[in-house]
Amino acid sequence: MSKLPKQRLTFFFSDIEGSTSLIASLGERYADILEQYRCIVRSALAAYQGREIDTAGDGFFAVFRDTRQAVIAAVRMQRAFATQAWARNVDFRVRMGIHTGDAIVAPTGFIGLEVHRASRICNAANGGQVLLTPTVLESAGEPLPEGADTIYLGEFLLKGFGQPERLFQLIVPGIDNPFLSPQTERPLPTIAVLPFAVRSMDPNDGFLGDGMAEEIIIALGKVPGLQVVARSASFAFRQQSLDPREIGKRLNADVIL
Structure with a gap:
């Protein structure tokens, strides 16, 4: 054959x-x-x-x-x-x-x-x-x-x-893109780090909160046996007033920081 x-x-x-x-x-x-x-x-x-x-x-x-x-x-x-x-x-x-x-x-x-x-x-x-x-x-x-x-x-x-x-x-631009975690298993326990809200009148201080979150994401990414949700995924919830439990569900994360 x-x-x-x-x-x-x-x-x-x-x-x-x-x-x-x-x-x-x-x-x-x-x-x-x-x-x-x-x-x-x-x-x-x-x-x-x-x-x-x-x-x-x-x-x-x-x-x-x-x-x-x-x-x-x-x-x-x-x-x-x-x-x-x-x-x-x-x-x-x-x-x-x-x-x-x-x-x-x-x-x-x-x-x-x-x-x-x-x-x-x-x-x-x-x-x-x-x-x-x-x-x-x-x-x-x-x-x-x-x-x-x-x-x-x-x-x-x-x-x-x-x-x-x-x-x-x-x-897809121009339409509502549902942002939900795939319906499957993650291989490791998962944590998502959300951008920190800085209580300040200076809008430039917002970068401080982002920087802190990014540093934590980088540090946690080096921890063996732990899956860290990508920055682009967790930061997508910056302007959304959702309960942290709902964000965790959407990101399929075990822990939200």
Whole structure:
């Protein structure tokens, strides 16, 4: 038997968060929403050189030869969902996972550990969230297209994988980006350090609080057996008046400082 070829590709997975609950609450209306969701995904795949490989229920698996096109497609999809009145009215949210890696090209599709990794990344995402791996960012290059940006979320254990995966959230400009920790396990106890509030009339003193928090993050990062939430993630809550317990939940942190 001849050896099957390998290709380096970008794998895209998506599905609807809480689809079972939506079916239960919407009944026959869900069929129309599912069809509109599929139309938006397929339109973006066709426009940005994505190849649909498999569809099961509300899940999509597609591949891209060009990683930047995959990022553009994800941005356009999330923007499209955010502007649909029907999506807002029923709390409709799509989660996505994108990963770049090697896979065997077989007559039946694409085979390999990296395909499974991409699928697990999608499963870890929250509704409305697009998760990326470092290989996506390396392949896409900087700056990201469509004015998109990323936030580093930390290292997480994906189901079936022994080593933690570094995950980034794609920030889509112009829409509400839910900032939630991935739905998976962290390999180590986790602490998040929030920026300190300096009670002073001088706005320049705010830098003092940031500097103190950054020094603590650096110091804690050197402690064995402890996972520290990235500065970009914890500082995103600077202007939000949330209960620390809620922030800890969103960051999947065991301790908030």
